[in-house]
Amino acid sequence: MMGKKHRAEWYIVVVGGVILTVIIFMSVFAPFLAPYDPLASVGDPFSPPCRDYIMGTNNLGFDVYSRILHGSRTILLISITAALFSATVGIPIGLMSGYYGGKLDRILALVMDSIYSFPGLILAIVMAAMLGPGVINISLAIAVIYVPTYFRMVRGQVLSVKEELYVEAARSIGARAVTVMVRYIFPNVIASLAVVFSLNVADAILTEAGLSYLGLGLPPDLPDWGIDLAKGKVFVPLGTWWIVTFPGLMITLVALSFTMIGEGLNEILNPRLKEH
Amino acid sequence: MRSLLAYIITRLLLTIPMILILLTVVFLIVRVMPGDPVIAMLGPKGTPEMIEQMRHDLGLDKPIISFGLDNQYVDYLSDLLHGDLGVSTYYKVPVWEKIRLYFPATLELTIFGLMIAFFVGIFSGAFAAEKRKTVADYSIRLYGIAIYSIPIFWLGLMLQIIFGVWLEDITGGRFAFPIAGRISARISPEVITGLFVLDGIITGSWKQVTNSLFHLVLPAMTLGLVLSGIFVRLTRANMLDVLKSDYILSADARGIKRRKVVYRHALKNAFVPVLTMMGLQFAYLMAGAVLTETTFSWPGMGSYLVEAVHYRDFPAIQGTIIFIALLVASISLVVDIVYAFIDPRVRY
Numbered sequence: 001m002m003g004k005k006h007r008a009e010w011y012i013v014v015v016g017g018v019i020l021t022v023i024i025f026m027s028v029f030a031p032f033l034a035p036y037d038p039l040a041s042v043g044d045p046f047s048p049p050c051r052d053y054i055m056g057t058n059n060l061g062f063d064v065y066s067r068i069l070h071g072s073r074t075i076l077l078i079s080i081t082a083a084l085f086s087a088t089v090g091i092p093i094g095l096m097s098g099y100y101g102g103k104l105d106r107i108l109a110l111v112m113d114s115i116y117s118f119p120g121l122i123l124a125i126v127m128a129a130m131l132g133p134g135v136i137n138i139s140l141a142i143a144v145i146y147v148p149t150y151f152r153m154v155r156g157q158v159l160s161v162k163e164e165l166y167v168e169a170a171r172s173i174g175a176r177a178v179t180v181m182v183r184y185i186f187p188n189v190i191a192s193l194a195v196v197f198s199l200n201v202a203d204a205i206l207t208e209a210g211l212s213y214l215g216l217g218l219p220p221d222l223p224d225w226g227i228d229l230a231k232g233k234v235f236v237p238l239g240t241w242w243i244v245t246f247p248g249l250m251i252t253l254v255a256l257s258f259t260m261i262g263e264g265l266n267e268i269l270n271p272r273l274k275e276h
Numbered sequence: 277m278r279s280l281l282a283y284i285i286t287r288l289l290l291t292i293p294m295i296l297i298l299l300t301v302v303f304l305i306v307r308v309m310p311g312d313p314v315i316a317m318l319g320p321k322g323t324p325e326m327i328e329q330m331r332h333d334l335g336l337d338k339p340i341i342s343f344g345l346d347n348q349y350v351d352y353l354s355d356l357l358h359g360d361l362g363v364s365t366y367y368k369v370p371v372w373e374k375i376r377l378y379f380p381a382t383l384e385l386t387i388f389g390l391m392i393a394f395f396v397g398i399f400s401g402a403f404a405a406e407k408r409k410t411v412a413d414y415s416i417r418l419y420g421i422a423i424y425s426i427p428i429f430w431l432g433l434m435l436q437i438i439f440g441v442w443l444e445d446i447t448g449g450r451f452a453f454p455i456a457g458r459i460s461a462r463i464s465p466e467v468i469t470g471l472f473v474l475d476g477i478i479t480g481s482w483k484q485v486t487n488s489l490f491h492l493v494l495p496a497m498t499l500g501l502v503l504s505g506i507f508v509r510l511t512r513a514n515m516l517d518v519l520k521s522d523y524i525l526s527a528d529a530r531g532i533k534r535r536k537v538v539y540r541h542a543l544k545n546a547f548v549p550v551l552t553m554m555g556l557q558f559a560y561l562m563a564g565a566v567l568t569e570t571t572f573s574w575p576g577m578g579s580y581l582v583e584a585v586h587y588r589d590f591p592a593i594q595g596t597i598i599f600i601a602l603l604v605a606s607i608s609l610v611v612d613i614v615y616a617f618i619d620p621r622v623r624y
Contacts, residue, residue: 114297118604121563122581126305126597129585202425209427210567214582233433233571236455239445241437248430255425263421 009267016260023254027072034066038223046240056242058228059235064246070223071247075254078139079204083197085143090150091189095181097151098158109155112148120145120203121210128217138217142207146200153196157189191269198262205255225251283616291609298601303352306594307336361598362591366584371595374580379599380470381458382576385499385568386561387471388492390554392500397507398547399539404508405515405546406538420508423501428564432498432571439494454491456573463487495572499564503557507550514546548618555611559604 026033036042041061042053049056055064097105115123127141161167162185170184211217212226220227225247232243314330331337339347355362361371404416436455444452458472459465465472465488466479473492476484518524519542527537566578573579577596584592 110293111297111301114294115301117294117559117608118298118601119559119563121566122597122600123305125566125581125585126302126593129588129593130305206425206427210429210563213427213429213567214570214585216585229427229430229433236433236436237441239441241441244430244433244437248427248433251430252422252426255427256422259421259425 009264011264012260013264013268016257016264019253019257020261023072023250023257024076026069027076030069030073034063034069036063036066038062038066038070039221046235046238046243048240049242055246056240058232058243059240064228064242067223067228068225068246068250071225071228072250072254074135074218074222074224075205075208075226075251078135078142078208079201081135081139082142082204082208083146083200085139086146086200087150087193087197089143090147091154091193093147094151094154095158095186098155099162099177099181099185105155108151112151115144116148116152121207124207124211125214125216128211133217133219135218135222138208138211141211141217142204145207146204149196149200153192154189157192158185161185161188195262195266195269198258198265202255202258202262205251205258209251280617284613287609287612287616291605295602295605298605299353299356299598300349302594302597302601303349306590306597307348307352356598361595364584364589364592364595366587366589366592371592374592375577375596375599377470378575378577378580381574382565382569382578384458384471384473384488385492385495385574385576386565388496389499389503389564389568390561392496393503393507393557394550394554396500397504398511398543398550400504401508401511402515402538402543402546404512405519406534408516416508417512420505420512423505426502427567428498428502429567429571431502432495432568435494435498436571453494455494458491458574459484459488460491495568495574498571499561499568502564503560506557507553510550510553511543511546514549515542518542518546552611552615552618555607555614558607558611562600562604 039062042063043057043061045057045059045061047053047057047061053063053065055068057063058067093108097108123145124141127144128138131137131141158181167180167184170180175183208217209226209229212224213230215227215230218224218227228247229244232240232247235243314327314336328337336348338351359372361375363369364371364374367374400416400419404413407413439453440455441452444450454460463483465484466475466481468475468478472488473485476482476488515538519538524537524542527541528534532541562578565576566581568574569576569578570582577600581593581596583589584596
């Protein structure tokens with residue numbers, strides 16, 4: 001299954017993994033790696049990249065590089081938390097709904113489809129607006145968008161395996177519904193789950209950046225790449241490109257790393273039937 | 277024999293509960309969630325009497341849901357049935373008036389963005405399929421995956437820097453693409469449909485047409501490029517299939533130039549699924565429009581929504597979301613019907 005045939009795909013996963021590892025390293029060791037305090041004015045505002053400030057300073061004199069390092073924590077924390085929330089809610093509901101079936105299942109599927117078809121960012125905007133600022137709140141706002149994704153995936157798997165012989169056999173020896181769902185049906189889902197989770201985090205990263213760019217959801221004293229972009233936006237005509245270029249580049253890199261891992265895994269686990 | 281009509285009717289019937297669910301979800305988010313909108317709207321200077329008065333005016337002192345008909349949920353639905361989207365608390369005008377004003381701007385942006393996404397996607401995808409397993413193919417495939425990871429607003433800012441600021445520096449201040457607004461302040465646009473380019477064509481105002489097009493370039497490219505990724509991948513996959521078929525082989529054998537074979541004969545069949553994909557991408561388009569509009573100061577529905585959120589204008593937030601939900605539901609309905617029309621295999 002692996003090996004020569006999927007070499008290109010493995011490269012993609014590995015490259016994505018390497019980028020991600022670097023970024024995680026950055027976030028874990030940010031306080032040690034950052035030359036300055038990300039929340040303090042340490043130099044002349046609008047300094048271009050130079051030896052003292054390798055990525056320049058922003059409009060308030062904060063060091064961009066330090067803010068980049070610390071900002072990685074915020075974005076990783078929120079997007080991974082949101083994805084975990086979504087998975088924790090979506091997977092059990094999908095399992096139960098698919099397994100028990102019936103009217104409740106149909107209604108639930110309809111509700112999930114409706115939410116799924118709605119633009120996620122806009123839903124998150126409204127929820128963030130209602131919930132107010134805070135790391136937990138913004139994670140919840142983002143998590144809601146992806147619950148249908150897990151629900152649909154898991155439910156689809158359940159429906160396709162429900163009638164298999166081994167499930168019937170388990171039931172006939174008296175296994176409880178929960179046991180059947182967890183021990184027999186769920187393992188089918190795990191491979192796809194890894195793919196969906198990676199792509200989910202990638203999307204959550206972009207959504208989180210979007211929300212903080214719009215000024216929603218985060219307290220102002222948390223270093224965040226989206227906020228840096230929002231604040232730096234007005235200074236673009238001045239030619240101070242470094243204020244917005246670096247944060248956005250980082251967002252792209254993190255999202256890209258998760259996407260590469262997810263897409264690469266997808267190609268490996270679900271190889272396309274025709275050779276591409 | 278299943279008919280198209282039966283499909284249309286079934287699909288329509290399915291849309292109604294979906295819309296109802298969306299409306300209910302919006303209702304729950306706006307009314308039920310923690311946080312008192314009235315206190316948020318009045319701010320610290322709201323006296324208890326003012327708060328009570330406003331609650332009563334907005335009908336918020338009724339129970340949210342009850343067995344009878346006198347509750348917020350029923351009020352909400354009946355208002356909607358009468359086409360009443362509420363009155364904006366910040367601007368003091370009906371929300372619908374504002375939406376009517378702002379929607380054409382978003383429409384114009386999304387139409388041009390979609391066109392760019394379509395053309396970039398289709399031709400890159402076809403090219404990649406034709407040059408399979410070459411560097412060009414892998415680069416285009418990488419582009420297809422990577423472009424979606426780029427935050428739209430960052431791409432917008434980068435385009436502003438490169439084509440708005442640096443271009444002006446390089447050309448000695450003579451030329452640059454506009455980075456804000458729909459039209460220069462010195463031009464008062466003739467407005468008929470609200471789509472400035474179209475209106476300019478209708479009224480024969482060449483200045484309006486060119487000026488609005490110039491203002492559209494950067495925002496539409498931002499929106500279009502990010503969305504093109506999925507079109508690239510879809511077209512490429514479809515083209516690979518189509519290029520293997522017999523009639524392509526026979527076209528080649530008849531001596532038709534390869535370029536004509538690929539871009540005229542093969543592409544025609546490969547891009548139909550892309551058209552329907554365009555409809556499905558509408559949700560992303562709306563989300564992208566919000567981010568693009570705030571970056572380019574584009575006065576559309578996205579800007580209006582963000583504004584409403586910052587001013588805590590809850591009726592405006594609610595009204596805009598409802599409008600978007602209805603829009604998304606209608607577009608997906610139309611797309612499904614069109615697809616069923618094209619592909620007779622798709623029926624219930």
